[in-house]
Amino acid sequence: MDLILKILVYLHLLFGVLCVHQVSWLPCPFIDEYVFQNKEGHTETKLIHREALLQFGQKGDSPLNPQLITFLVTGSKLDLRRFTEEEEAEQLECEIRRYSTKGIHVRWPVKGDEHIKDLFTVTGFLRQPSDRAPSGDQDYLSWSVIEDREILTTSVAMVTKTRSPSVRAGLGTVQRLHCQFAVDHKGPDVTVEWHFQHRGERTRLFSHASRTGKTQGGGVVVKSLAGGDASLTIPFTKMSNEGRHICSVSVNPLFASMDVTLHVEEAPRVSLNVEPSLSLQEGEEKKVICMAEKYYPLDVEIVWYVQDPSASGQRVGAPLPKVLQNVLLSSHKNNVDQTFSLSAFFYLEAALRDSGRQFTCSVSHQSLRVPIKKSFILTVEERTSWMFYLTVGFILVSLLIVLFVMLSYLSSVKRKSVEKKPY
DSSP states (O other): OOOEEEEEEEEEEOSOOTTGGGOOEEEOOEEEEEEEEOTTSOEEEEEEEEOEEEEEEOTTOOOSOTTSEEEEEEOOSOOGGGGTTTOOOSOOOOOEEEEOOTTOOOBOSSOOOOOOOOOOEEEEEEEEEEOOOOOSSOGGGGOOOOOTTOEEEEEEEEEEEESOSEEEEOTTOOEEEOOEEEESSSSOOEEEEEEEEETTEEEEEEEEETTTOOEEEOSSOGGGGGGTBOOEEESSOOGGGOEEEEEEEEETTEEEEEEEEEEEOBOOEEEESSOSEEEEETTOEEEEEEEEEEEBSSOOEEEEEEEOHHHHTOSSSOOOOEEOSOOEEOOOEEOTTSOEEEEEEEEEEOOGGGTTOEEEEEEEOTTOSSOEEEEEEEEEEOOOOHHHHHHHHHHHHHHHHHHHHHHHHHHHHHHHHHHTOOO
């Protein structure tokens, strides 16, 4: 009897493995299912968490841990470890689940022998050949019992992967949402689709069926599908692109979908309404504004600090910057491109004790690794009193009068000297 697809297992890898191509086993909890009908006649599913091991090897290999359920993955065209070897994280989370073919039994082309600085996601389908005749019922209603300590010899039938389950993009940037798939035989009848879901609305962006050659939508290079590359390119990121993008691959009766969530992040542009050096007279008042503009999403934090710049250079015992308490915030401004702007300001009354101090505006936002800081140094000049000006004026007037009298006297003496001459 022809081999049929009997048991399929869902494998979900969340993190890469160091030297994963050398890994011979992975701890992989098995989430088993018990499906039954309740008293009202409705179908319910009870999840059963069981300890299991994913072991890579050849048919007939002894289990590494006889006390656990062993899923022995034997050699095939597809090697799950190859899809994770480019990652170098030490942690890995693995989970095995049953997969329902919904009663569909097909002849699989491959003969059986008696799976994210970002995360990534790998989904693999393991098949266990069987020569038992199909029951005709939904397979999840009659799951084959997997005993404790049982060894299930399997091979990889299909793998899907994304290196970008979560993407953060700035406005106007080019983004490539990664989606990769592989099947264990050539020329599969595969259908690839991309959908966009946002606020309950689902839109199809792209679809291609290899059997008919029909293509709808764009963003995916159709020629690349033959090599298993179904990545979607967004040429110019806009606010409307933010949301969940779904890449789905179907090879009957297998269907896998992966979510790629696109988050739009735009860093704020920070500026002050004063120059890096501000000079004021004692008692003069100035409104100082720190502006954070064109950022997204909404949450932003603006804090004003004041510090003596000479103390800030000290490595030991330097006083911490003091947070200004008299700072006011404007209301959020909604820009045309759906970004936001906010300003934080305070009224600075110049005092001699503040002369030489450094005032710093610090802006924090989730798009920034470190806050953006803008500073200015205040110079306060002592105000001159009116008595000073009066005194200086009196002295100048007195000097002018004396000078005038002396010039008049000299002129008179000279004139008299000329009159006394005999000629």
